[in-house]
Amino acid sequence: MAAISAAMVKDLRDKTGAGMMDCKAALKETDGDVEAAVDWLRKKGLAKAAKKAGRTAADGLVAVATSGEKGVLVEVNAETDFVARNETFQKMVANIAEIALGVDGDTEKLKAANYPGSDKTIDEYISEMIGQIGENMALRRAAGLSVDEGVIVPYIHTQVCEGAGKIGVIVALKSSGDKDALNALGKQIAMHVAAARPLSLKVEELDAAVVQREKDVLSDQARASGKPENIIEKMVEGRLRKFYEESVLLEQIFVIDGETRIAKVVENAKGAAGAEVELVGFERFELGEGIEVAEDDFAAEVQAMAGGN
CATH class of the missing domain: 1.10.8.10 (Ubiquitin-associated (UBA) domain)
Known part of the structure; x- marks a missing residue:
């Protein structure tokens, strides 16, 4: 035991x-x-x-950077909110986010990249800053998205300083349509992602282990009701659909209007954009998630x- x-x-x-x-x-x-x-x-x-x-159990900042049809998120952790409000720390995080654009959000490449104006890698520079600021810090993760044609739209929720805060989201929309319309749509979807915490873009992109685990739990719950196996199977199918509606971005109900599926929101955007629109990806970082x-x-x-x- x-x-x-x-x-x-x-x-x-x-x-x-x-x-x-x-x-x-x-x-x-x-x-x-x-x-x-x-x-x-x-x-x-x-x-x-x-x-x-x-669980959000660590401090620091999540920052976003975009350039043309490319965008990145980075998370740099510190021990306290006091450091997150430190201008030196904020500038370092912003610089790291800009550098992340050049390595497409690859975390290991980012750690090994040179910090601007320094002969040190980012990892080495952060170690130096630990001595200056007096708190442990670390570049935890980074992620990037890009499209050949369209927009990458950033969003920061609970902003601490320009381009950085507690939750960061980037959304990728593929389209030849009007950029202003696409950016407006992307901003709304990014706000939805921040609030709704989707696990994947599409049902088929969900982690197979997550889906199997959900099926096992739902099966045991249904079996506890004493229903026969053929009824249990139908009960699980129905409850699994609800799980998809809660966990998959394109299946979720748009938090802004409370009634339209995200897939339909994107489809309806064709009129304003003047061209077909495809939601091809998203990334969401919440500060300290799981630490x-x-x-x-x-x-x-x-x-x-x-x-x-």
Whole structure:
């Protein structure tokens, strides 16, 4: 039996919204496997979320940069919000985003690229800045999109400074149509992506393991109702369609009007753009998504409530 730590209990609680003692019970039942514990709670009807969005548990900035028909997102982490408001840090992140354009958002190439005005790589420059600012920092990730013809539209939600904030999105629209109309559409879709957290653009692009896991959970939930297997199969199909509607961008309902599927929104844009429009990709970064940060006071509380185990 794996030791169930307070940090594991808190992690599971953050992922599922389930109660503290339920989380501990789930971890005991699954021998400390957090992902299996999420499924255990869901099968018991104790978890609130159908998918894991990750926890925002680190600070810093997500920044965006675009040039013509190319765009990138970068995330640079620091320990506190104080550093995120530091102009020196903000300038460094903006420079890194601009450099990312030249390597198409490839994280490893970006880390090895030269920092402007310096003989150091970006990784080396960040190490130097750690000494100057006095906090640990790291270039965590980058991603890029491009189109041969069309627009790449950026959006920053909860902006801290120009071009950087807590959530960053880029959207790629392929079209020969009017650029102003395309940019307006792209901005609305990017805002939708920031709010709706899609996992993929299309159903067929969803991670097969994510889909199988969802099917397994839905099957167990349906089977618990006592229905025969042929009915269970239909129940799972229906619930899986709902999962796609919640998780796949083109299947989601547009948050701005609350009634139109994103696929239809894009199709309807042909009139304003004066040409066919295709939504070919998106990237979404949320600051600190999935990064663990210890919280000692909460851990002590859990340990006390859980009997120190």
